[in-house]
Amino acid sequence: MFRKDAIIIKEWIENSSKALLVTGARQIGKTWLVRDEIDKSGFKRFEINFIDQPDMADYLNAEISAEDFLVRLKMIMPEKYKPHETIVFFDEIQKCPEIVTKIKFLADEGSFKYAMSGSLLGIELKGITSAPVGYLSIIRMYPMDFEEFMIANGISKTTLDMLKDKFNNCQPVDNFIHQKLLSLFFVYLIVGGMPDAVKKYIETKDIREVDKIQKDIVELYKEDFSQYEHEDKKLKLKSIYELVPAELNKQNKKFVFTMLDKELKFDRYENSFLWLKDAGVVIPVYNADLPAIPLLANKRSNVFRLFSSDIGLLTSAYPADTKIELISQNGEVNNGAHFENAVAQQLSANGFEPYFCKKKNLGEIDFLIERKGKVVLIEVKSGKDYKSHKALENYMAVPEYHIESAYVLSTCNVEKDGKIIYLPIYMSYLLVEPKTEQLIVDLDISGL
Numbered sequence: 001m002f003r004k005d006a007i008i009i010k011e012w013i014e015n016s017s018k019a020l021l022v023t024g025a026r027q028i029g030k031t032w033l034v035r036d037e038i039d040k041s042g043f044k045r046f047e048i049n050f051i052d053q054p055d056m057a058d059y060l061n062a063e064i065s066a067e068d069f070l071v072r073l074k075m076i077m078p079e080k081y082k083p084h085e086t087i088v089f090f091d092e093i094q095k096c097p098e099i100v101t102k103i104k105f106l107a108d109e110g111s112f113k114y115a116m117s118g119s120l121l122g123i124e125l126k127g128i129t130s131a132p133v134g135y136l137s138i139i140r141m142y143p144m145d146f147e148e149f150m151i152a153n154g155i156s157k158t159t160l161d162m163l164k165d166k167f168n169n170c171q172p173v174d175n176f177i178h179q180k181l182l183s184l185f186f187v188y189l190i191v192g193g194m195p196d197a198v199k200k201y202i203e204t205k206d207i208r209e210v211d212k213i214q215k216d217i218v219e220l221y222k223e224d225f226s227q228y229e230h231e232d233k234k235l236k237l238k239s240i241y242e243l244v245p246a247e248l249n250k251q252n253k254k255f256v257f258t259m260l261d262k263e264l265k266f267d268r269y270e271n272s273f274l275w276l277k278d279a280g281v282v283i284p285v286y287n288a289d290l291p292a293i294p295l296l297a298n299k300r301s302n303v304f305r306l307f308s309s310d311i312g313l314l315t316s317a318y319p320a321d322t323k324i325e326l327i328s329q330n331g332e333v334n335n336g337a338h339f340e341n342a343v344a345q346q347l348s349a350n351g352f353e354p355y356f357c358k359k360k361n362l363g364e365i366d367f368l369i370e371r372k373g374k375v376v377l378i379e380v381k382s383g384k385d386y387k388s389h390k391a392l393e394n395y396m397a398v399p400e401y402h403i404e405s406a407y408v409l410s411t412c413n414v415e416k417d418g419k420i421i422y423l424p425i426y427m428s429y430l431l432v433e434p435k436t437e438q439l440i441v442d443l444d445i446s447g448l
Contacts, residue, residue, distance in 0.1 A: 001029075001144070001148070001151070001152045001195060001198065001199070002148060002151045002152065003029060003033050003141075003144070003148060004145075004147075004148065005022075005033060005139055005141055006033060006036070006037055008139055009022075009033065009034065009037040009139070010037055010040075010041070012137055013037060013038065013041045013043065013087070013113070014041075016137060017107060017110070018107055018134075018135055018136055018137045019103040019106065019107050019113075019114040019115070019116065019135060019136050019137070020034075020113075020114070020115040020116065020136075020137050020138075020139070021093070021100070021115075021116045021117070021121070021136055021137070021138045021139070022034055022115070022116070022117040022138075022139045022141060023117070023118060023119070023121040023138065023139070023140055023141070023280075024119065024140055024141035024142060024280050025119060025142075025143075025279060025280030025281050025309055025310075026119045026120075026217070026220060026221065026224070027194055027195075027196065027217050027220065028141050028142065028143050028193075028194065028195065028280075029141070029144075029195040030117045030118075030119075030141050031091050031117055032195070033141070034089060034091075034115050034117050035047070035089070038087050038089060038115065041087075043085060043086060043087045043113070044080065044081050044082075044085055044086045044087070045086075045087055045089055046077055046081045046086055046087070046088050046089065046112075047088075047089040047090075047091060048060075048088075048089070048090050048091070049091040049092055050090070050091070050092045050093065050094075050095035050096045051091075051092040051095060052092075054095070056096070057095050057096040059072060059076075060072060060073065060096060060099065061096075061098070066102040066104075066105035066106065067105070069099075069102050069106075070105075070106060070109060070111070073088065074111075083111040083112060084110075084111070084112075086112050086113075087112065087113045087114070087115055088112045088113070088114050088115070089114075089115045089116075089117070090114070090115070090116045090117070091116075091117050091118070092117070092118050092119075093116040093117060093118035093121070094118040094119060094120050094121055095118075097118075097121070099116070100116070100136070103135050103136055104135045107135045108135075119279070119280070120224065120278075120279050120280075140280075142193070142280075142309070142345070142348065142349040143192060143193030143194055143195075143309065143310040143312075143345070143349075144192075144193030144194075144195060144198055145193060145345070145346055145349050145350075145429050146185060146188055146342075146346065146426055146428070146429050147160070147429040148193070149184075149188050149191070149193060149198060150181075150184065152198055152202060153184065153202065155181075155184075159177065162177075163181075163427065163430070164430060166414055167414070167423070167427055167430045170414055170415070170416040170421060171414060172413040172414045172415065173413055173414060173424065175413070178413050178424060181424070181426050182329070182411055182424065182425075182426065183329070184426070185342075185425060185426040186326050186327060186329055187201075187327070188311070188312075188342070189311055189312075189315055189326050189335075189338045189339075189342060190207055190210070190312060190315050190323050190326055190327070191207075191210050191312050192214070192310045192311045192312015192313060192314075192315065192316075193310055193311070193312065193345075194213070194214065194217055194310055194312060194313065196213050196217075197210050197213045197214055197217075197312050200213050207323055207327075210312070211316055211323075214312055214313055214316035215316060217313060218313060218316065218317075221241070221281055222238055222241070224279070225237035225238045225241065226238065228275065232271075234271065234272075235271065235272050235275060236269060236272045237272055237275060237276060240269070240272055240273065240276060240282075240306070241276060241281065241282065242317075244282065244306050244307070244308055244314065244317075245308075245314055245317040245318060245337075247305075247306060248305070248306075248307065248314070248337040248340070248341060249337050270302075273304075273306070280309055281308075281309050282306050282307065282308060282309060283306070283307040283308070283309055283344050283345060283348050284304040284305070284306055284307075285304055285305045285306075285307060285344055285354050285355060285356055285367070286299045286300060286301060286303065286304040286355055286356075287299070287300045287303040287304060287355065287356055287357065287358065288300070288355040288356070288357050288368055289357075290357075290401075291357050291365070291368050291375045291377065291395060291401050291403065292375060292401065292402075293370060293373065293374070293375060294370065295353070295355050295368060295369075295370055295375065296353075298355075299355065305344075305356060307340070307341045307344040307345065308341055308345075309345065310345065311338065311341050311342045311345055314337075314338070314341050315338060326338065329411075335382040336380070336382045338382075339380045339381075339382045339409070339410075339425055340366060340380050342425070342428070343366075343367065343378070343380050343409060343425070343428050344367070346428045346429055346431070347367065347369060347378075347428070347431065350429070350431060350432045350433070351432070351433060352369040352370070352371070352431075352433070353369075353370075354367045354368065354369055354378075355367070355368045355369075356368065357395070361394075362391060362394040362395055362398070363390060363391025363394055363395075364391055365377050365378075365379065365391055365392065365395060366378060366379050366380045367379075367380070369431075371431070371433055372433070372434065374402070374403075374404055374405070375401070375402075375403060376403075376405055376406065376407065377392055377395060377396070377403060377405075377406040377407070378406070378407045378408075378409065378431075379391075379392050379406070379407070379408045379409070380408075380409050380410070380425070381408060381409070381410035382410070382411075383410075384411075386408055386410035386411070386412050386422065387408075387422075389408060389420075392406055392408070392420065396419060396420075403419070404419060405419055405420075405421065406419060406420050406421070407420075407421050407422075407423055407431070408420060408421070408422045408423070409423050409424075409425045409427075409428055410422070410423075410424070410425060411424065411425060412424060414427070
């Protein structure tokens, strides 16, 4: 299945002298993608998996020098893996993260190219004191977004190009296509973006079979949680993760810590939230006190909403009736939690750090992002009253905020009304930071 990160990996193989590190949550397709791109490139692939081959972690351990590491590596490589023709792929690198500290020497030495992949690296690599800045290209992978889901389901390039054109020019999509894509998006809310779940849906179209895969992935996550909770008795990973669906379904989606233990304060749980974030299994969307650049400066680190990293895993936690209502696009049912989770997931995958904003005198904005150097407001509407957005109007009416644009994502078609652009929810993948070819700063210092 097509993954956008394949383009970046292909570029790395062809042009970069750095090592490559691909990280992200479990089961999102990291290993498959690295293997596939190496095998298509013409390079030979020599692979070590530190879970399947635990003895290799001892053999290539942290105590030896980088020079000895390379000698040991060459000793276990068959003759066919020749220098300058081979990419060494270390998979499940979290089981031997010390290798990362040796990458500077290995990249400089230049006999081989090195790719690494692993999960939980946000946690594991924190203990490494000498990460080789400048010698490592890092790709953070996410579950498949809706564009990748469409491609996997056979949506043509012609249709994708048309959607991009309609987005750029604020023109409505043909209603027949619009309704078809809405239906597919509702399926995406159930299937999500975990590659195994997507593959099973394409093969069988059976949501029950998809659900089995999703529940297996969730159990795998919980096994990880149990392991780390055993090592650190203060962590409450499983309890927090299991509360996400219930908290999102509430009117006030702010995560309430008293649901875990009324006696404990946020600082007792902070490490647990950060662990889940670094592991890539949840997306915290923090509160910004002001919709002003930079949003980071207005961030309140103890007030946030917690979303699942994959909309399909979130939906799998709800009863079967919820899936039926989603498939039938029941307009009477509030799908707000699903819509907002899908948007939070998409914005994060697109490289944004989304925030939300809530003020008593103005109301609440679902998401704020920084785009083109400006704050952009995003409202997500699951019902038919998508043009009812008093809070959005309130914020845009404050001159000091300098809000120049806002988006409303719903089941509507494309439409523009002043500074507000209405987009169908399936177009959220097109909200990206425009690429700039050059950023030239040419100063005249000739008289100095």
